[in-house]
Amino acid sequence: xxxxxxxxxxxxxxxxxxxxxxxxxxxxxxxxxxxxxxxxxxxxxxxxxxxxxxxxxxxxxxxxxxxxxxxxxxxxxxxxxxxxxxxxxxxxxxxxxxxxxxxxxxxxxxxxxxxxxxxxxxxxxxxxxxxxxxxxxxxxxxxxxxxxxxxxxxxxxxxxxxxxxxxxxxxxxxxxxxxxxxxxxxxxxxxxxxxxxxxxxxxxxxxxxxxxxxxxxxxxxxxxxxxxxxx
Amino acid sequence: xxxxxxxxxxxxxxxxxxxxxxxxxxxxxxxxxxxxxxxxxxxxxxxxxxxxxxxxxxxxxxxxxxxxxxxxxxxxxxxxxxxxxxxxxxxxxxxxxxxxxxxxxxxxxxxxxxxxxxxxxxxxxxxxxxxxxxxxxxxxxxxxxxxxxxxxxxxxxxxxxxxxxxxxxxxxxxxxxxxxxxxxxxxxxxxxxxxxxxxxxxxxxxxxxxxxxxxxxxxxxxxxxxxxxxxxxxxxxxxxxxxxxx
Ligand SMILES: Nc1ncnc2c1ncn2[C@@H]1O[C@H](COP(=O)(O)OP(=O)(O)OP(=O)(O)O)[C@@H](O)[C@H]1O
Ligand SMILES: [Mg+2]
Numbered sequence: 396x397x398x399x400x401x402x403x404x405x406x407x408x409x410x411x412x413x414x415x416x417x418x419x420x421x422x423x424x425x426x427x428x429x430x431x432x433x434x435x436x437x438x439x440x441x442x443x444x445x446x447x448x449x450x451x452x453x454x455x456x457x458x459x460x461x462x463x464x465x466x467x468x469x470x471x472x473x474x475x476x477x478x479x480x481x482x483x484x485x486x487x488x489x490x491x492x493x494x495x496x497x498x499x500x501x502x503x504x505x506x507x508x509x510x511x512x513x514x515x516x517x518x519x520x521x522x523x524x525x526x527x528x529x530x531x532x533x534x535x536x537x538x539x540x541x542x543x544x545x546x547x548x549x550x551x552x553x554x555x556x557x558x559x560x561x562x563x564x565x566x567x568x569x570x571x572x573x574x575x576x577x578x579x580x581x582x583x584x585x586x587x588x589x590x591x592x593x594x595x596x597x598x599x600x601x602x603x604x605x606x607x608x609x610x611x612x613x614x615x616x617x618x619x620x621x622x623x624x625x626x
Numbered sequence: 627x628x629x630x631x632x633x634x635x636x637x638x639x640x641x642x643x644x645x646x647x648x649x650x651x652x653x654x655x656x657x658x659x660x661x662x663x664x665x666x667x668x669x670x671x672x673x674x675x676x677x678x679x680x681x682x683x684x685x686x687x688x689x690x691x692x693x694x695x696x697x698x699x700x701x702x703x704x705x706x707x708x709x710x711x712x713x714x715x716x717x718x719x720x721x722x723x724x725x726x727x728x729x730x731x732x733x734x735x736x737x738x739x740x741x742x743x744x745x746x747x748x749x750x751x752x753x754x755x756x757x758x759x760x761x762x763x764x765x766x767x768x769x770x771x772x773x774x775x776x777x778x779x780x781x782x783x784x785x786x787x788x789x790x791x792x793x794x795x796x797x798x799x800x801x802x803x804x805x806x807x808x809x810x811x812x813x814x815x816x817x818x819x820x821x822x823x824x825x826x827x828x829x830x831x832x833x834x835x836x837x838x839x840x841x842x843x844x845x846x847x848x849x850x851x852x853x854x855x856x857x858x859x860x861x862x863x864x865x866x867x868x869x870x871x872x
Binding site for chain 1: 678680699700703704705706707709710711713715717718719720721722730731734735763764765776779780783
């Protein structure tokens, strides 16, 4: 059996049918993940143990277990509890889409909050003291001085995280989601040509990654416009 | 009648088991200019940073503009707004233009409207002689320019007293005088100042009093003529010999 380049080419439009779902998973979970991350971050840096402790436990659990396991636990495990089936979240959690978005968001929340914390730690102590010395209250120091600087510092790591999330959306195919990898898997089942089909899928992921990197490169250069060149 | 702006009574400060300040007593009256010098690690920065509570003292009393420094955050913020501080490393806000660096605090904590904050900021940039840099970012300025912006930023809050912590030690030699000139102007205008510096020429011409610190203590405090002409303590003599040698 030889490698069939035409099949790589002709599978592209089929696999692209899953693109919408891939992007939907990525967009929704990075957005929800971002808000979650901000919330966890605020708990984490509150300086109060009863807020910090749950945040650290959350981060530990979601960074310390495979995303695939989290997806399975949410998809197969949660419906076993009556209180979940009776809750207002059931319409969302009943669907694999809801489960996939939930798992990806929770995961992103943990990673992104640590990325944000890294940015905050990187802000120069002297600059924070200057804000303090001017008599800005703590929350104004955080919003007007620390955050804008921290965001710039955290951007490279954050753009990495979004690229990772793009690839992580492929795991949603394990719970029947028809995103690009899911589509590719059904094509393989039909054609028995795994090489060509998965290479075709890989090409689309590469193109998406390239586009994401371009977008973030632009954002980073915009956010760094106040930093002298070649620092 | 002399009116004290800053009073420290028996102030002590420890970092763990290390005593950084012990029994500091100090009064600075309105319009007075105090220069503080001393070897590295003698507690000069710690002393000056206690005045606006960037460091918290462990014992004794500090009164700034009639307010005693206690644990009350709002009170501390109110005191800080009356006390300008200039750091060795400039510490400008890197993400804001020069003009916005100056406008941030008046806008946020004084609620000044944009037009008057901007007018006041421009006037101060004129005063430190760099109005043409208003729309640049700090990273685009030289060290001397950045430090002058930092002085202007502190002045924007109309402080009753200015604290300087080695404002020229991070500068290349050719930029030191442009910063000292601005500080001399301020002194002439009657600003109350505490200045940690080893610029003895500046101290001689501007200071009302020079204070020498060592190992967290005030060793000697005297008017410039007396300080340079007839230092009492051996430690002061040693220090002066070292510092005037180069
Ligand atoms: N946050 C801190 N934790 C522990 N020790 C500290 C801290 N800050 C200062 N110290 C110590 O306190 C002593 C006094 O420090 P300080 O910075 O006040 O000295 P200084 O006179 O300003 O010296 P320099 O001329 O080097 O700036 C030093 O021995 C320093 O190591
Ligand atoms: Mg110092």
